[in-house]
Amino acid sequence: EVWEFIYGVHITKGEQYSQASLKNALASINRHLHECKLDWKLNLLNKTDFPTINSTVDEILKKMKKLGIGAAKPYDRITDKELKLILNHNEMSPNNPTDLLHHVFLWICLLGCLQGGEHQTLLVEQFVDTDQGLLFKKFYQKNDQGGIEGNQHTFEILFPDDISNQITPNTDIKKYILMRLIKYKAKEFYLCVSKNESEQNISYHSGRDISIQLIFNTGNEEIKAMAISGHSSSS
Incomplete structure (x- = not known):
C-alpha cells in the first residue's frame, strides 16, 4: 500500500509533489510507525527491509529528475x-x-x-x-x-x-x-x-x-x- 501511495500521490491540481516532498513523506510515514506501534522494529528507508518501496521511490525520483518534474524551487530570502x-x-x-x-x-x-x-x-x-x-x-x-x-x-x-x-x-x-x-x-x-x-x-x-x-x-x-x-x- 505504501508504494501504491508513493506512485499515486499528487497535489490538488493534479501535479506531482517535489522530489524532496516525496522523500520527506516516506520518512514521515516511517516515523509515524515507530511512534504509534511500539513493537515496530523495521525501517521503511532500509532497502533490505522494504526493497519494493525503496526501488519504487528511487525509480520515481530518477524519472522526475530526468524530466525536470518536481525540482526544488529556489527560496526567496527573508526580508x-x-x-x-x-x-x-x-x-x-x-x-x-x-x-x-x-x-x-x-x-x-x-x-x-x-x-x-x-x-x-x-x-x-x-x-x-x-x-x-x-x-x-x-x-x-x-x-x-x-x-x-x-x-x-x-x-x-x-x-x-x-x-x-x-x-x-x-x-x-x-x-x-x-x-x-x-x-x-x-x-x-x-x-x-x-x-x-x-x-x-x-x-x-x-x-x-x-x-x-x-x-x-x-x-x-x-x-x-x-x-x-x-x-x-x-x-
Missing part, C-alpha cells in the same frame, strides 16, 4: 521586515528559558550559517567571548588532500556587535550558556536533541538562504562566502 516580525514574536522572548532557546537558535542559524546536522553536534567551546565580541569557531570538512591535518578545518566568525535593546545576539547566546545548571554543563551546546536528525531524512537549510545572501551583500568574495556557509557553490 528585513519578516525577520523583525520573527524576532519580536511572543515565542522569541529572551526572558524565559524556552523562548530564549528559540532566540539563540535563530541567531546561530543567521550568523553562523549552520547546516541542519551541525546543530546536533554543536559544542559550547565553539563560542569564545573576546574583547571584540563573540567568536564562533565553525568546524567544516573539505576534500581530504592527505597529509597530517586531514580534512577537518575551523573557520572563525566574529558575530556583530549588539544594538542595545534591539539586536542582541552576543548577549542572548552568553545568557543561554550561563543559565545552564552547573551539574549539567555538558560539552554539547544543546542539552537535548529530541530526534535523531539522520533518521528524519528531512531536507532543510535552517535559515541559510538569508545567511548566504547577507554574506555576499557585505562584499565577501565567493570563496570566503562558501567557506563560511558550508555551501559547495553559489548557485
Whole structure:
C-alpha cells in the first residue's frame, strides 16, 4: 500500500509533489510507525527491509529528475521586515528559558550559517567571548588532500556587535550558556536533541538562504562566502 501511495500521490491540481516532498513523506510515514506501534522494529528507508518501496521511490525520483518534474524551487530570502516580525514574536522572548532557546537558535542559524546536522553536534567551546565580541569557531570538512591535518578545518566568525535593546545576539547566546545548571554543563551546546536528525531524512537549510545572501551583500568574495556557509557553490 505504501508504494501504491508513493506512485499515486499528487497535489490538488493534479501535479506531482517535489522530489524532496516525496522523500520527506516516506520518512514521515516511517516515523509515524515507530511512534504509534511500539513493537515496530523495521525501517521503511532500509532497502533490505522494504526493497519494493525503496526501488519504487528511487525509480520515481530518477524519472522526475530526468524530466525536470518536481525540482526544488529556489527560496526567496527573508526580508528585513519578516525577520523583525520573527524576532519580536511572543515565542522569541529572551526572558524565559524556552523562548530564549528559540532566540539563540535563530541567531546561530543567521550568523553562523549552520547546516541542519551541525546543530546536533554543536559544542559550547565553539563560542569564545573576546574583547571584540563573540567568536564562533565553525568546524567544516573539505576534500581530504592527505597529509597530517586531514580534512577537518575551523573557520572563525566574529558575530556583530549588539544594538542595545534591539539586536542582541552576543548577549542572548552568553545568557543561554550561563543559565545552564552547573551539574549539567555538558560539552554539547544543546542539552537535548529530541530526534535523531539522520533518521528524519528531512531536507532543510535552517535559515541559510538569508545567511548566504547577507554574506555576499557585505562584499565577501565567493570563496570566503562558501567557506563560511558550508555551501559547495553559489548557485
